[in-house]
Amino acid sequence: MYNLELGRHVFPAQKYSFIYDRIKKDPNLDSIDILAPERARMEDLELVHTFNYLEDLFSYEHSFRTMHSELPLSRSIVDSFMHGVGGTVMAMELSETYQFCFNLGGGYHHSMPDHAEGFCYLNDVAIATRLFQYNNPDKKVLIADLDLHQGNGNSYIFKDDENVFTFSMHQGNIYPKKEDSDLDISLEPGIKDTEYLKILDDSLKKIQNEFKPDLVFYLAGADPYEGDSLGELNISMEGMMERDRRMRNFSRDLDVSTIIVTAGGYAKDPEDTVSIHYNSIRVFCSEEF
Numbered sequence: 001m002y003n004l005e006l007g008r009h010v011f012p013a014q015k016y017s018f019i020y021d022r023i024k025k026d027p028n029l030d031s032i033d034i035l036a037p038e039r040a041r042m043e044d045l046e047l048v049h050t051f052n053y054l055e056d057l058f059s060y061e062h063s064f065r066t067m068h069s070e071l072p073l074s075r076s077i078v079d080s081f082m083h084g085v086g087g088t089v090m091a092m093e094l095s096e097t098y099q100f101c102f103n104l105g106g107g108y109h110h111s112m113p114d115h116a117e118g119f120c121y122l123n124d125v126a127i128a129t130r131l132f133q134y135n136n137p138d139k140k141v142l143i144a145d146l147d148l149h150q151g152n153g154n155s156y157i158f159k160d161d162e163n164v165f166t167f168s169m170h171q172g173n174i175y176p177k178k179e180d181s182d183l184d185i186s187l188e189p190g191i192k193d194t195e196y197l198k199i200l201d202d203s204l205k206k207i208q209n210e211f212k213p214d215l216v217f218y219l220a221g222a223d224p225y226e227g228d229s230l231g232e233l234n235i236s237m238e239g240m241m242e243r244d245r246r247m248r249n250f251s252r253d254l255d256v257s258t259i260i261v262t263a264g265g266y267a268k269d270p271e272d273t274v275s276i277h278y279n280s281i282r283v284f285c286s287e288e289f
């Protein structure tokens with residue numbers, strides 16, 4: 001449902017089914033429940049996106065609102081995004097019952113209310129956050145974005161919302177045009193595991209002391225990885241797993257649920273991108289990691 005028909009493209013369009021295959025083959029992950037997502041509901045999209053933008057998107061029209069996307073615009077691609085949003089919404093709903101809910105898709109953090117950006121047509125995390133707030137108006141949400149790229153869509157959407165804390169740790173000198181998050185960490189190219197993890201620890205400590213979320217969305221992008229083709233951060237495969245452990249422990253320490261979404265990942269060897277996402281699932285769902 002999530003795979004995209006892109007032909008030759010930097011976006012690894014088949015990664016979702018490869019991650020799924022790895023989970024199914026791993027006997028240590030037998031106990032996790034795997035569910036198929038529903039398409040998102042149109043009225044839920046309207047919690048974040050403007051009527052005019054949705055109209056252009058669902059008529060598959062190249063307008064100034066859709067043209068900033070770096071993906072083609074077709075019925076099947078929009079359908080894949082509808083399922084991706086549905087998956088994050090479903091994970092948010094299930095987070096009442098389970099501490100860790102993983103969407104194999106989602107993390108379309110560049111999507112803005114009135115236009116597409118990057119590889120992102122619909123902002124799944126923003127939509128799920130708005131739905132959560134609808135039912136829990138006094139609760140606080142953390143959007144922790146550890147993708148290589150700044151989560152500019154979420155930073156913009158929630159900039160005036162004091163119940164949503166946006167935290168983005170990203171390479172500073174690349175796409176996108178930055179928006180102000182509640183906490184932005186702009187990383188220099190070449191940063192390695194030890195320094196990266198120290199900055200992450202300090203940031204999480206600060207958030208734990210100052211904000212104390214009731215729910216966490218974690219954008220576990222695979223692109224800070226040293227073998228990524230779009231980024232220049234030097235985080236090893238083990239460092240990426242250690243990053244996930246920090247996020248898992250943060251959630252456990254605060255005793256709150258975390259919804260994990262895959263976001264980006266463009267490793268020169270596409271198998272590495274799949275391994276990084278698969279490792280995230282192992283860290284969150286299996287005691288051995």
Ligand SMILES: [Zn+2]
Nearest residue numbers: 147148149264
């Ligand atoms: Zn990214």
